[in-house]
Amino acid sequence: MTLDPGGMETRKRRHIDVCLSEDVDFQTVTTGLERYRLPYNALTQTDLGSIDLATDFLGTRLRAPVLIGPMTGGAELSGTINRNLADAAQQLGIGMMLGSQRIMLDNGAASSTFRVREIAPDVLLIGNIGLTQLTPDIVPALVEALDRVNANALAVHTNPLQEAMQHKGDTDFSGSIARLREIAGTIGYPVMLKEVGHGIGAAAAAELVDCPIAAVDVAGAGGTSWARVEQFVRYGEIRYPALAEWGIPTAQAILEVRRELPGVPLVASGGIRTGMDAAKALALGADVVSLARPLLAPAIESPAAVVDWLQRFIEELLICLHGCGAADLAELRDRGVSPM
Numbered sequence: 001m002t003l004d005p006g007g008m009e010t011r012k013r014r015h016i017d018v019c020l021s022e023d024v025d026f027q028t029v030t031t032g033l034e035r036y037r038l039p040y041n042a043l044t045q046t047d048l049g050s051i052d053l054a055t056d057f058l059g060t061r062l063r064a065p066v067l068i069g070p071m072t073g074g075a076e077l078s079g080t081i082n083r084n085l086a087d088a089a090q091q092l093g094i095g096m097m098l099g100s101q102r103i104m105l106d107n108g109a110a111s112s113t114f115r116v117r118e119i120a121p122d123v124l125l126i127g128n129i130g131l132t133q134l135t136p137d138i139v140p141a142l143v144e145a146l147d148r149v150n151a152n153a154l155a156v157h158t159n160p161l162q163e164a165m166q167h168k169g170d171t172d173f174s175g176s177i178a179r180l181r182e183i184a185g186t187i188g189y190p191v192m193l194k195e196v197g198h199g200i201g202a203a204a205a206a207e208l209v210d211c212p213i214a215a216v217d218v219a220g221a222g223g224t225s226w227a228r229v230e231q232f233v234r235y236g237e238i239r240y241p242a243l244a245e246w247g248i249p250t251a252q253a254i255l256e257v258r259r260e261l262p263g264v265p266l267v268a269s270g271g272i273r274t275g276m277d278a279a280k281a282l283a284l285g286a287d288v289v290s291l292a293r294p295l296l297a298p299a300i301e302s303p304a305a306v307v308d309w310l311q312r313f314i315e316e317l318l319i320c321l322h323g324c325g326a327a328d329l330a331e332l333r334d335r336g337v338s339p340m
């Protein structure tokens with residue numbers, strides 16, 4: 001397939017514009033996190049100032065269990081966004097995922113919008129490619145793209161619903177599990193499989209039991225609906241509202257994937273908007289949480305705006321641990337959650 005870098009750059013910019021100007025959240029589906037209560041302990045024996053949020057993920061120590069989710073790349077504005085996000089990640093000691101690097105494979109000039117290592121030398125940096133593009137033929141170019149940005153790992157995003165909504169989307173997913181299994185074991189980078197916001201559940205997780213992946217990002221429904229975004233980009237309106245509301249809620253996805261893959265590191269994303277959301281997701285079984293769209297507008301503004309948003313998010317997470325009597329993340333998971 002021949003890529004159209006110019007067309008792809010335009011579409012990436014349209015994604016940014018739509019996410020800033022339209023109501024792209026799920027309208028009827030929630031994350032499901034509101035159905036759970038974090039236990040409150042009035043006799044906590046913790047010192048708020050001593051609570052430890054540090055964790056290891058994909059071989060890197062994070063000061064808090066937080067990743068900046070993938071947003072963009074390829075468009076001119078994308079470079080500003082990625083640099084500001086990377087600056088904030090470096091300051092806070094958290095991780096960052098890049099947007100899809102597909103455009104880098106055929107358009108070398110796009111590389112500059114993904115290069116953030118000079119700004120964030122210590123950050124866990126995760127590259128990104130689509131599952132439908134993950135074929136043996138592209139592996140050399142993909143490895144070169146990962147090397148160019150000095151990534152630590154690779155996220156492979158699976159997005160059949162988004163691609164079906166996209167104009168001339170890549171809709172042939174046949175054989176993709178076998179290719180993922182083969183390439184994940186040989187590419188030389190830890191590989192994380194992720195959805196884009198419609199959820200990975202039990203059926204998909206069962207296919208990964210013998211797959212040499214390093215982590216799974218459930219990217220559940222309840223936050224940004226990419227079937228909704230793509231309809232705005234393609235039609236300027238929502239023509240298929242039922243499809244825009246389709247997916248596995250984040251809380252359900254966490255529980256189902258954790259049950260099927262008990263030993264695989266797990267990222268909770270999809271509608272994570274507050275420190276309380278994060279605390280519940282971690283207590284349900286996630287190892288780290290990820291968020292993206294809430295940081296888009298701050299990332300256009302400045303690194304300081306991103307840091308400010310994330311500091312408040314992390315402060316709320318700290319208070320959640322303090323209030324339920326957990327001195328660290330292991331104790332938070334021991335506390336668990338209760339159904340409302």
